[in-house]
Amino acid sequence: MSPTTPSFTLSALDDCVEALVNLDVCILPTETVYGLACSALSEVAVQKVFKLKGRPSTNPLIVHVLSHDSAEEICQTNNMSKILTDHFWPGPLTLVLPKKSCIPHAVSAGLSSVAVRSPSHPVFRRVLEIIKIPLAAPSANLSNKLSTTTLKDAIDAFGSECPPIIDGGNCELGIESTVLDLTTLTPSILRNGPISQKQIENILDLKINDCSHLSNGSDKLLRKSPGQGLKHYSPNTPLFLHSSFQSMITSQIIQEDEIVIFPKVNCDSSEIKNSFNFFLSTDGGYKETAKNLYRTLRAADKLNKNKIHISLYSIQNESFLPINDRLNRASYKRV
Numbered sequence: 001m002s003p004t005t006p007s008f009t010l011s012a013l014d015d016c017v018e019a020l021v022n023l024d025v026c027i028l029p030t031e032t033v034y035g036l037a038c039s040a041l042s043e044v045a046v047q048k049v050f051k052l053k054g055r056p057s058t059n060p061l062i063v064h065v066l067s068h069d070s071a072e073e074i075c076q077t078n079n080m081s082k083i084l085t086d087h088f089w090p091g092p093l094t095l096v097l098p099k100k101s102c103i104p105h106a107v108s109a110g111l112s113s114v115a116v117r118s119p120s121h122p123v124f125r126r127v128l129e130i131i132k133i134p135l136a137a138p139s140a141n142l143s144n145k146l147s148t149t150t151l152k153d154a155i156d157a158f159g160s161e162c163p164p165i166i167d168g169g170n171c172e173l174g175i176e177s178t179v180l181d182l183t184t185l186t187p188s189i190l191r192n193g194p195i196s197q198k199q200i201e202n203i204l205d206l207k208i209n210d211c212s213h214l215s216n217g218s219d220k221l222l223r224k225s226p227g228q229g230l231k232h233y234s235p236n237t238p239l240f241l242h243s244s245f246q247s248m249i250t251s252q253i254i255q256e257d258e259i260v261i262f263p264k265v266n267c268d269s270s271e272i273k274n275s276f277n278f279f280l281s282t283d284g285g286y287k288e289t290a291k292n293l294y295r296t297l298r299a300a301d302k303l304n305k306n307k308i309h310i311s312l313y314s315i316q317n318e319s320f321l322p323i324n325d326r327l328n329r330a331s332y333k334r335v
């Protein structure tokens, strides 16, 4: 994955390192979304992250490290984790493995496992090299709200409470990492992300499970991965999710003062008579769509209209699976 060119100032880097050393929090860019980081070895620091995000203590955090060797200090690695990390790290693959005792209870929300990943963003890696300890870093947004993928949105998410932050540009991938549970005999995907089930199966030469779909609010996935709640990633404006682009443009329910988010520019929108349009991409491709998803939803949300309309992507194209997953969780209503 190509890293974003860092454009941070040295003083921002110093401020963030100082915050981390003082068991405080800071915001760092990753290649997926901006992260609210703190020492993963300190219960005190971790509690500050939960408090600032308003995150329920039942939702465990992902710990960020430089390499598989540094992951070994916090969890029990195995052959599969070695094969996968040789291939996908640094990058957007989070592995759930049995945790070691140096990881405080709060990080893993009382589970016996810990989620670990190695970000590729040069700014985050630079901070890990300087600080030399693993960093817990959930997405830098208020709990259950839209993730942030630009410096401005991350600052905006916390307002006057915003901790020190480093500008790492716009996050290249724009969608949270794939989460893969390696604590069971057959690995299972707990959260869809930029690395697909097929890519993982090809590397392991093994069929794996996809447990990322919720059937209702209290099912198996929530016990395995408590952060995967049905309602998530939500704008404040009710998001109306149409089953396809075609059904959205022929829908009779869109009013003139409501917002429509189109998959790409130059879509045929002649049947919709609304005034507030946003576009997720120029060409409808996955990469650009994912990169623009959260910032477009945030920009639309800022207009404070009654409704935002958006449509799901065809499941024919598997790469759009994580985008559909986020839209399903973010939506107020399926239409």
Ligand code: AMP
Pocket (backbone or CB within 6 Å): 059, 060, 061, 062, 096, 108, 111, 113, 114, 115, 137, 138, 139, 176, 179, 190, 191, 224, 225, 226, 227, 228
């Ligand atoms: P976020 O921090 O917002 O990127 O969300 C972290 C995701 O990782 C949530 O879906 C958590 O449920 C999941 N996660 C973190 N730690 C674990 C763990 N030990 N076991 C299973 N899922 C985890």
Ligand code: MG
Pocket (backbone or CB within 6 Å): 138, 139, 147
């Ligand atoms: Mg999050």
